[in-house]
Amino acid sequence: MSSTTNPLLEAKGITKYFGTITALENVNLKVHAGECLGVVGDNGAGKSTLMKVLSGLYKPSAGSLFFQGKEEILESPRDSQNLGLEMVYQDLALAGNLPIGENIFLGREPTKNLGFIKLLDFNKIKELTNAHLDKLKINVKSADQKVEELSGGQRQAVAIARSTAFNAKVVIMDEPTAALAIKEVGKVLDLINSLKKTGVGVIVISHRMDDIFTVCDRVMALFQGTNFAEANLSNTSRDEVIGWIMGKK
Amino acid sequence: MDDKDKKIASLHLKLMPYLEKYGILLLLVIMILVMHILQPDVFLSWRNVTNVFKQISWQSMLALGVFMVIVTAGIDLSVGSIMMLSLMILAVVAKAGAPWYIVVITPLIAGFLCGLFNGLGITLLRMPHPFIMTLGTLYIFRGTGNLISGGTPISGFTDEVRYLGHGRIDLQWLGLEKSQYLPVSLVLIAIVYIIFWIFLNHSKTGKWIYAIGGNPNAARASGINVNKILVIVYSLCGFLSGIGALILAGRTDSGYPNAGLQSELDAIAACIIGGASFFGGRGTVLGVFAGVMIMGILRNGLNLMDVSSFWQQVLIGSIIVLAVYIDVLRRDLGTRK
Numbered sequence: 070m071s072s073t074t075n076p077l078l079e080a081k082g083i084t085k086y087f088g089t090i091t092a093l094e095n096v097n098l099k100v101h102a103g104e105c106l107g108v109v110g111d112n113g114a115g116k117s118t119l120m121k122v123l124s125g126l127y128k129p130s131a132g133s134l135f136f137q138g139k140e141e142i143l144e145s146p147r148d149s150q151n152l153g154l155e156m157v158y159q160d161l162a163l164a165g166n167l168p169i170g171e172n173i174f175l176g177r178e179p180t181k182n183l184g185f186i187k188l189l190d191f192n193k194i195k196e197l198t199n200a201h202l203d204k205l206k207i208n209v210k211s212a213d214q215k216v217e218e219l220s221g222g223q224r225q226a227v228a229i230a231r232s233t234a235f236n237a238k239v240v241i242m243d244e245p246t247a248a249l250a251i252k253e254v255g256k257v258l259d260l261i262n263s264l265k266k267t268g269v270g271v272i273v274i275s276h277r278m279d280d281i282f283t284v285c286d287r288v289m290a291l292f293q294g295t296n297f298a299e300a301n302l303s304n305t306s307r308d309e310v311i312g313w314i315m316g317k318k
Numbered sequence: 319m320d321d322k323d324k325k326i327a328s329l330h331l332k333l334m335p336y337l338e339k340y341g342i343l344l345l346l347v348i349m350i351l352v353m354h355i356l357q358p359d360v361f362l363s364w365r366n367v368t369n370v371f372k373q374i375s376w377q378s379m380l381a382l383g384v385f386m387v388i389v390t391a392g393i394d395l396s397v398g399s400i401m402m403l404s405l406m407i408l409a410v411v412a413k414a415g416a417p418w419y420i421v422v423i424t425p426l427i428a429g430f431l432c433g434l435f436n437g438l439g440i441t442l443l444r445m446p447h448p449f450i451m452t453l454g455t456l457y458i459f460r461g462t463g464n465l466i467s468g469g470t471p472i473s474g475f476t477d478e479v480r481y482l483g484h485g486r487i488d489l490q491w492l493g494l495e496k497s498q499y500l501p502v503s504l505v506l507i508a509i510v511y512i513i514f515w516i517f518l519n520h521s522k523t524g525k526w527i528y529a530i531g532g533n534p535n536a537a538r539a540s541g542i543n544v545n546k547i548l549v550i551v552y553s554l555c556g557f558l559s560g561i562g563a564l565i566l567a568g569r570t571d572s573g574y575p576n577a578g579l580q581s582e583l584d585a586i587a588a589c590i591i592g593g594a595s596f597f598g599g600r601g602t603v604l605g606v607f608a609g610v611m612i613m614g615i616l617r618n619g620l621n622l623m624d625v626s627s628f629w630q631q632v633l634i635g636s637i638i639v640l641a642v643y644i645d646v647l648r649r650d651l652g653t654r655k
Contacts, residue, residue: 126538146540146541150541163533164599165533166600167525167599172536175526175540176541177541187521189520189521
């Protein structure tokens with residue numbers, strides 16, 4: 070991936086305090102179109118906090134975010150979604166009691182007007198869901214299936230489908246394979262690769278070196294809330310990245 | 319697993335969605351049949367059926383409100399007190415000689431404001447559970463109701479005020495007898511339930527209420543303002559309790575200190591019998607209606623058979639436990655863990 074073009078998303082000097090605890094200090098990050106950035110770090114290194122800042126769930130104590138070269142201030146996840154920045158949470162953030170289609174469109178449901186009342190357009194939800202799942206080659210029995218009836222891998226696929234249903238430009242994934250059976254991991258990684266091909270910038274947070282080395286183009290390590298190391302994947306090795314996680318260069 | 323087991327299992331899976339949706343109606347139909355067999359002359363008579371609907375009229379409003387709250391995985395213990403306070407305010411305003419349209423609208427506003435108070439308390443004061451806030455307001459609202467009325471009944475309302483709870487729609491033009499009228503409260507129940515069915519199933523806000531009950535974090539991550547939706551839900555619950563007060567005013571022609579005492583528990587029971595889950599996100603408006611009907615028919619039928627009200631308590635309690643146990647069994651079969 071060329072690093073001369075403008076990054077899609079850039080974070081500069083992000084600092085986040087929780088009371089007296091410093092979760093992030095002066096962290097920089099960027100991701101380009103069609104690129105996958107891996108973010109690694111030990112528990113408590115600040116990965117999840119950083120992602121929550123990027124998705125607008127947390128406001129940074131200091132630092133700024135640039136989207137396609139323009140500075141943006143995110144007040145809520147809705148703001149980041151409107152920019153085309155989507156997050157796939159580790160706990161998946163799906164409502165198990167709702168069908169697949171309604172999860173994908175949750176918060177952004179298509180409606181139709183009946184006189185002056187706006188009603189949900191279930192046919193459109195179904196139609197759009199099926200088209201979108203087809204595009205991503207995700208197989209489920211029906212868009213009407215409730216999410217709680219799905220396997221872990223299918224749920225992850227729905228979560229990713231959800232994140233890309235609205236022309237996402239950057240998708241951030243927090244441990245996308247952590248909860249999956251081994252045979253399902255491959256499918257999710259394939260899905261990430263096909264996302265990259267459509268020009269989406271992907272940020273993957275993961276503990277699993279296999280994931281990082283299968284889908285990422287670049288990897289950066291956080292250590293105790295700071296940027297610790299960064300390299301193109303071709304210039305590093307598993308052992309080196311594992312060393313970074315433990316704070317050794 | 320041999321073929322026969324497989325067949326049974328797949329039959330279960332196919333039947334499950336229907337059982338989930340309409341199972342409770344089946345129970346209701348069975349109850350009606352049993353009561354009809356036990357009391358063939360009386361139970362399904364026009365007079366008795368309209369009686370059942372009149373008896374459940376205000377409870378059905380409380381149950382619908384509590385149901386919405388339960389869908390968000392919350393609870394509202396204050397609906398009985400909201401109804402009593404709204405009723406007392408109505409009575410005081412009526413006694414002060416306000417015109418009927420003011421009197422009619424006061425309990426609705428009072429109920430809405432009480433619900434708003436609950437909702438804002440739960441979200442702004444960050445109560446660990448709605449149980450606590452609404453347990454507090456259970457006392458606060460009833461106490462306030464007694465303060466403004468002096469703790470004594472106030473009776474005597476005009477016909478306009480009593481219309482929703484006591485009014486009759488004459489059906490003689492259909493060739494029926496004069497005694498075969500339609501209670502206005504029955505029409506009101508139907509209208510309110512249909513409106514809330516559309517609201518919960520076909521509006522964005524309704525869908526979000528279910529989503530919050532299913533996974534509040536998912537709702538939040540989807541950009542849904544969870545606190546705002548919760549405030550709306552508790553306010554609507556209060557509003558429905560206000561409608562309940564208006565119906566009760568019509569039925570009893572008085573505001574009295576014990577109005578709605580413990581009716582929050584009846585409302586919760588109706589929701590649970592109707593298939594709503596305490597963990598949120600599950601249950602249907604139709605189910606709540608069936609729950610209210612089951613409790614109403616049980617009470618009515620047992621009264622007709624002259625069974626002591628103590629047995630009624632025992633039976634209703636047993637039905638709650640049984641209904642939830644059936645739900646547990648159903649969930650074991652239907653959900654992947």
